[in-house]
Amino acid sequence: MAEHPAYPVGLRLTGRRVIVLGAGQVAQRRLPALIAAGADILLISPEATPSVEAMADAGELHWERRKYEHGDLADAWYALIATSDTAANEAASAEAETRRVWCVRSDDATAATAWTPATGRSEGVTVAILTTDRPDPRRTAAIRDAVVEGLRDGTLVAPHQRQKTPGVALVGGGPGDPDLITVRGRRLLAEADVVIADRLGPRDLLAELPPHVEVIDAAKIPYGRFMAQEAINNALIEHAKAGKSVVRLKGGDPFVFGRGMEEAQALAEAGIPCTVVPGISSSISVPGAAGIPVTHRGVAHEFTVVSGHVAPDDERSLVDWTALAKARGTLVVLMGVDKIGKIAETLIAGGRAPGTPVALVQEGTTATQRRVDATLATVAEIVTAEEVRPPAVIVIGDVVTVGPGNQR
Incomplete structure (x- = not known):
C-alpha cells in the first residue's frame, strides 16, 4: 500500500x-x-x-x-x-x-x-482530500478545512471557466466587522465585477478585492453629491445589463431598514436576475457585541426593532410609540441618535418608567466600538455630554443590566 x-x-x-x-x-x-x-x-x-x-x-x-x-x-x-x-x-x-x-x-x-476522504463543499464544488500512502485523518481534515475556507471566503479564487451569468446580489454585510459577513456574501464579493457599497458596510473587505473590480461608493459617485435611491437602482441595472456580476454591499441585513426590497423590485421590473444574501442585523449583533442580550429568561420574552430616523411627533412616522411604551419587552432603536430625546420623552409619557435602562452602542463590532449607558430620563443629556454619534444602536429595557458585571 x-x-x-x-x-x-x-x-x-x-x-x-x-x-x-x-x-x-x-x-x-x-x-x-x-x-x-x-x-x-x-x-x-x-x-x-x-x-x-x-x-x-x-x-x-x-x-x-x-x-x-x-x-x-x-x-x-x-x-x-x-x-x-x-x-x-x-x-x-x-x-x-x-x-x-x-x-x-x-x-x-x-x-x-x-x-x-475528508470532504467539504462550497457552492457546487466538492473538495475531497486523501493522503498518498495511508489515511491521516487530522492532516487531511486540516487541508480540507483550509481549502474549503479559502473557497468560501474568497481568499482562494478559482475563476469560472464558463461564462458568468450577469445579475445582482444584494449582500448583507453585517454590522461592520468584516469577519461577520456570511460565507456566501464574502464569496460573491470575491467574484464580483462591480461592487456598489454603502457607507455602513464592512469597508475593510473592499481592500481585498482584485484590482479589476470597480468599486462604487454609494455616497460619492458621478450620479450626484450623494447617491439617491433611484440613482443606486439605475447603477445596479446599468452594470448588470452591461453583462457584469454586481454586488450591492449593504450594512446589516438588506431587508432591515436597508431598502433592499426597493432595489429588488427595480431589478425585477428591469428583468435583471437578483439574489438576496441575508446579513447579520445590527439590531441583535451590536447589542450582543456589547454584552447585552436582547432577550433573557425572566427579563424579556420579546424584543421590538424600530427605526428612529423620524421623531415620534413627525407626521411621517409609522411607529405606534404609545403601544411600544406599554410593552414590557426590549426596544431596539436604529438610526435614532439625534431623535432619542424625543423618543425617550414619548415613551415616558406613554407609561415607561423614567428609570428604564438605556444603552447606546456606537460603531458596534468595530475597533472603535463604545458603549454609553443611561436611563430614559437621562439619555438625552448623556448623548449630548458624551458626544454619541451615528451609527449607534440604542437598547431600551431591563436586559441592559443583565450582562456580565451588570447583574443587580
Whole structure:
C-alpha cells in the first residue's frame, strides 16, 4: 500500500444499494453524505445512536435491528463497516472482497479496499482530500478545512471557466466587522465585477478585492453629491445589463431598514436576475457585541426593532410609540441618535418608567466600538455630554443590566 497511492474517484450512488454495518458515532458522521448522495441505504445494527435512529424514523434509510450475517453484502455497490465487533468486521470485509464490493473499515483502514476522504463543499464544488500512502485523518481534515475556507471566503479564487451569468446580489454585510459577513456574501464579493457599497458596510473587505473590480461608493459617485435611491437602482441595472456580476454591499441585513426590497423590485421590473444574501442585523449583533442580550429568561420574552430616523411627533412616522411604551419587552432603536430625546420623552409619557435602562452602542463590532449607558430620563443629556454619534444602536429595557458585571 505504501508503494501505490489510492486512486481517487467520485461514486455516483443514487438509487444504488449501500450497506452500513454499525450505527454508532462513525455511522452517524458518514450517513448524512450517503443520504445526500441518494443512496439506497440498508443499515444493519442491533442498536443506534438517537441521531441515526431519527434518520431511520424519517425514512432516509432502512434499518434492520440485528447483527451482521453472511450474505448481507449481496447486491451492494459500497459498504461501510463500522461495528465494535472485530470478528464481524473481518467477516464482512472478507465477504466484500469476495463479492467485489468496495468497502471502508473504520477499525482497520489497512484492511479496507476503499478510504473515506475528508470532504467539504462550497457552492457546487466538492473538495475531497486523501493522503498518498495511508489515511491521516487530522492532516487531511486540516487541508480540507483550509481549502474549503479559502473557497468560501474568497481568499482562494478559482475563476469560472464558463461564462458568468450577469445579475445582482444584494449582500448583507453585517454590522461592520468584516469577519461577520456570511460565507456566501464574502464569496460573491470575491467574484464580483462591480461592487456598489454603502457607507455602513464592512469597508475593510473592499481592500481585498482584485484590482479589476470597480468599486462604487454609494455616497460619492458621478450620479450626484450623494447617491439617491433611484440613482443606486439605475447603477445596479446599468452594470448588470452591461453583462457584469454586481454586488450591492449593504450594512446589516438588506431587508432591515436597508431598502433592499426597493432595489429588488427595480431589478425585477428591469428583468435583471437578483439574489438576496441575508446579513447579520445590527439590531441583535451590536447589542450582543456589547454584552447585552436582547432577550433573557425572566427579563424579556420579546424584543421590538424600530427605526428612529423620524421623531415620534413627525407626521411621517409609522411607529405606534404609545403601544411600544406599554410593552414590557426590549426596544431596539436604529438610526435614532439625534431623535432619542424625543423618543425617550414619548415613551415616558406613554407609561415607561423614567428609570428604564438605556444603552447606546456606537460603531458596534468595530475597533472603535463604545458603549454609553443611561436611563430614559437621562439619555438625552448623556448623548449630548458624551458626544454619541451615528451609527449607534440604542437598547431600551431591563436586559441592559443583565450582562456580565451588570447583574443587580
